[in-house]
Amino acid sequence: MSTTGIPVNTPLLDGNERKYLLECIESGWISSEGPFVRRFEESFAERVDRHHGVAVCNGTAALDAAVEALGIGAGDEVILPAFTIISCIAQIVRAGATPVLVDSDPVTWNMDVREVEARITPRTRAIMVVHIYGLPVDMDPLLKIAARHGLAVIEDAAQMHGQTYKGRPCGSFGDLSTFSFYPNKHVTTGEGGMVLANDDKLADDCRSLRNLCFQPHKRFVHERLGWNLRMTNLQAALGLAQLERLDEFLVRKRRMGARYDAALSTLPAIQLPLVETSYARNAYWVYGIVLGEERDMDAEEAMRQLAARGIGTRPFFCPMHWQPVLQRKGLFESESYPVAERLYTRGFYIPSGLGLAKAEQDRVCEAVTEVLA
Ligand SMILES: *Cc1c(COP(=O)(O)O)cnc(C)c1O
Numbered sequence: 001m002s003t004t005g006i007p008v009n010t011p012l013l014d015g016n017e018r019k020y021l022l023e024c025i026e027s028g029w030i031s032s033e034g035p036f037v038r039r040f041e042e043s044f045a046e047r048v049d050r051h052h053g054v055a056v057c058n059g060t061a062a063l064d065a066a067v068e069a070l071g072i073g074a075g076d077e078v079i080l081p082a083f084t085i086i087s088c089i090a091q092i093v094r095a096g097a098t099p100v101l102v103d104s105d106p107v108t109w110n111m112d113v114r115e116v117e118a119r120i121t122p123r124t125r126a127i128m129v130v131h132i133y134g135l136p137v138d139m140d141p142l143l144k145i146a147a148r149h150g151l152a153v154i155e156d157a158a159q160m161h162g163q164t165y166k167g168r169p170c171g172s173f174g175d176l177s178t179f180s181f182y183p184n185k186h187v188t189t190g191e192g193g194m195v196l197a198n199d200d201k202l203a204d205d206c207r208s209l210r211n212l213c214f215q216p217h218k219r220f221v222h223e224r225l226g227w228n229l230r231m232t233n234l235q236a237a238l239g240l241a242q243l244e245r246l247d248e249f250l251v252r253k254r255r256m257g258a259r260y261d262a263a264l265s266t267l268p269a270i271q272l273p274l275v276e277t278s279y280a281r282n283a284y285w286v287y288g289i290v291l292g293e294e295r296d297m298d299a300e301e302a303m304r305q306l307a308a309r310g311i312g313t314r315p316f317f318c319p320m321h322w323q324p325v326l327q328r329k330g331l332f333e334s335e336s337y338p339v340a341e342r343l344y345t346r347g348f349y350i351p352s353g354l355g356l357a358k359a360e361q362d363r364v365c366e367a368v369t370e371v372l373a
Contacts, residue, residue, distance in 0.1 A: 006364060008312035009184040010355030012252075013238075015245050020237035034233025040240045041194065044179075044187075047243065048157075048171035050196040052203030055231035055239075056210050059158045059180020060087035062193035063128075065229060066154045066176040067091040069195075069205040072125055079119050080128035081111035082319040083340035088128055088156055089320050093329065100124070101320055103337040108274055109288070109347075110137045112339070117145050126152040129174060133349075134257075134273060134282040136165040139173050154178070158193075159285035161186035162250045166279045171196055176206070181235070184353060186249050186285065187242040189235035249354055250283060256356065257284035263365035267372045269295050286349040288316065289368070290342075299348040302371055306350070309367040316347035 024030055037055055045053035056062050072078060074096035080088055082101040092099045102115040110132050127146055129137045146153045155174030157163075163170045171177040179185075181192035197203045208214075213226035242249075257273065265272060269292030273282050291297060303313040319340035321332035351364050 005310035006312055006351050006360045008314050008351050009353035011183045011188050012354035016241035017238050020241050021234060024233050024237050029233045032230035032232055036233045036236035036240055037231055040236035043240060043243055044194055045196055048169040048196060050172060051198045052196060054195045054203060054206040054210060055236060056193045056195060056229040057231055058191045059178060059182060059193035061229040062178035062195045063087050063156060064091040065195050065206045065209045066178055067095060068209055069176065069202050070126060070152050072097045075123060076125040077121060077123045078126045078128055079116055079124060081130050082321055082337040083317050083343055084130045085317055086323065088130055101337060104339040104343060106339050108135050108277060109133055109343060110135060113138050113142045116142065120149050124151055126154055128154045128156060130156040131160045131170055133159060133286055133288055134284045135277060136160060136163060136170050136280050138279065139165050143173065158185065162246045163283040164280060175199065176202060181239055187239060187246060189239040192231050192235045192239060252354055253284045256352065256361065257282060257287060259361055260287050264368060267369065270372060284352060286352040288347055288349040290347040299346050303348050305371045306367055311364055311367045313348045313350055316343050318344050
């Protein structure tokens, strides 16, 4: 067993990754024109029950393309959770639209769907749903609200590969859904992402936006500004090999979650991830811990003490209304989202990667117990 530290994430790359990468090198296909890109798009789209998959260079880019494909711009409002990553809000703000926040459910840590309807105005164009840390958002009521008000839905499923809601794949909901393939996700391409849709026109728009909006017949004449968001054949080769093992990865993640539950659930004054809801079993994208308010110790202090014991951690998301860059734009003045604020100040996650060995997990449990007993 290694005596060095245990990183918060270690990917698992011992399937066909090497074989497929070699195929890229030996065939000379390394750019986005290579055959693995289409194979990965088709396989992934099939896995999440979508007609179209558009592979891009990361999950943030997938969200950017989704927001732009829906034509969201000045005068529009988009509802999204306060407790999420900056990637969700960036293009909304850059496009001149107004982000409107909702707080989290204290038990699932997901956006509180009951708060959504009160935030709808005549300017609302879309709801961005973000499934957080392993449990999906309660989609049925959310989709009903969206339909009743004629709103588009963007589903950020970056943490939900293989997860289902009432048996339906996460990423199959919404007009557009997005994934990330960063190394801490259940399927990784190093860096990578995908936008998925059923609608032909939305998918075509995303394909065009990904590729600088080159036009098929007048390549260097542009009607619209896009980006270069292309995924390479090398990345897609990795992704395809990873995708082949997704079911096995889910089993590993859930086993890891159950082991952490068994070791940590008797510790006082902490909240652990919910094992399941009526619509899903937790997929433990990461294993989070939220410190009770009766404790003096906050997340920062707990992470510091774990770091001193060689255990890697990450803080929970800092809520959008607390982001200096957004406050300086005059957004969210005097707004408060108490659950998201508490999750940020009291929450962090412990090593949860697919490559985490059992002996390492035991060491994490010992250290967490020392710090939090
Ligand atoms: C990881 C993640 C992203 C961003 O993906 P990148 O590939 O890192 O750009 C977006 N949304 C959520 C919810 C994520 O977890």
